[in-house]
Amino acid sequence: MPSGAVPSGTYGVGAAVTKPNCPEPPSNYSPFQAPGTVVKDIDGLEPGTNHGTAADKYAYPASVVNQWLQKPSTQPKNKKIVFVTFDDGPTTKFTGEQLDNLEKAGARATFFMIAPQIRDVNKNMLTRSLKMGNALAIHSYSHDYKYLYHGSAADKAKHISCDWDWAIAQNRAVLGSDYFSSAFRHPGGHMSWSNLSQSDAALAKRGVSWIDWNAMSGDADVQRPTTVPGYLEMVKKSIKESDNPNVVVILNHDTFGKQMTAEAMPSILSWLKSQGYEFGVIS
Numbered sequence: 001m002p003s004g005a006v007p008s009g010t011y012g013v014g015a016a017v018t019k020p021n022c023p024e025p026p027s028n029y030s031p032f033q034a035p036g037t038v039v040k041d042i043d044g045l046e047p048g049t050n051h052g053t054a055a056d057k058y059a060y061p062a063s064v065v066n067q068w069l070q071k072p073s074t075q076p077k078n079k080k081i082v083f084v085t086f087d088d089g090p091t092t093k094f095t096g097e098q099l100d101n102l103e104k105a106g107a108r109a110t111f112f113m114i115a116p117q118i119r120d121v122n123k124n125m126l127t128r129s130l131k132m133g134n135a136l137a138i139h140s141y142s143h144d145y146k147y148l149y150h151g152s153a154a155d156k157a158k159h160i161s162c163d164w165d166w167a168i169a170q171n172r173a174v175l176g177s178d179y180f181s182s183a184f185r186h187p188g189g190h191m192s193w194s195n196l197s198q199s200d201a202a203l204a205k206r207g208v209s210w211i212d213w214n215a216m217s218g219d220a221d222v223q224r225p226t227t228v229p230g231y232l233e234m235v236k237k238s239i240k241e242s243d244n245p246n247v248v249v250i251l252n253h254d255t256f257g258k259q260m261t262a263e264a265m266p267s268i269l270s271w272l273k274s275q276g277y278e279f280g281v282i283s
C-alpha cells in the first residue's frame, strides 16, 4: 500500500538536511549539527518511506491505522492485522534482541525511535531492520513532556512540530535524505494529553499523523507484569478489553532496562501467529 502524500519543500524528500527553523528541543544528547547536504540513503531504505521495498505489501499509513482504531467499523472485515510497536529505542542491546525475535518468528514491527539515539547504534543494525521488513518511525527528538505539553494549545503546537522537525532532520542525517515517515507517536501517547488539535494540524501540514495503541505488553506500567507469561497475559487481556480484535496495535519498548520485554516477545509473537494475525507496519 502506498505511504500517502510525501510533502515537498523544506522537509520534502531528497532535500538537504538543514537546521530546523526553531531552537533545538531539550535533549540528553550533545547539540545536533545538521549536515546541510543531501545525505545518501542507508542501504535498505525505499526512498520516500520509512521501510524497505519488502514491506510495501503490508505497510499502512498512520492515518489509515488511526482511522481503524478510532472507528472500528472501517476496519478490514476479513483479516486480522497486528502492528507490533517498540518505543524509545534504538538501543544496541534491546533493539538487537527484538530483531532476533522478529526474525525467528518471521514477524515485523514498527520502531518509534527517539531520534538522537540513532547516533548510538551501528548503521548496520538499522539496515538489518529495514531489510527484515520493519519500519523506522518517529517518536520524538526530546521525549521531554514538559517541553512538548506545557502551556497553551499554540505552545504545544509550536513545540511538538519543532520536536518533529528536529527528529526528521536527525533521522535523515543518518538514514538518508529520502527518509520520510507519516507515523508519529507522541511521548506518553496522544490519548494522555489535551488541547492537541492545533498540534495535530501542524503535523498534518507536514504529512504526519499520530498513532497510539490499543493493546500493550504492560512493560511501561507502574504495576507491570513480573514474569514472561505475565507479559503475554497482558497482551491477551488488553486485546480482549479493546473490543477491537481485527486491528491491534501493541505498545512495547526496546530501550534500556526492557529485558523482560525481549524475553517475552517470542511467546507473544507465537501467540499472535496462532490467532491468525498478519503482521503489518505503520508507514
Ligand SMILES: [Zn+2]
Binding pocket: 087, 088, 139, 143, 187, 188
Ligand atoms: Zn516514549
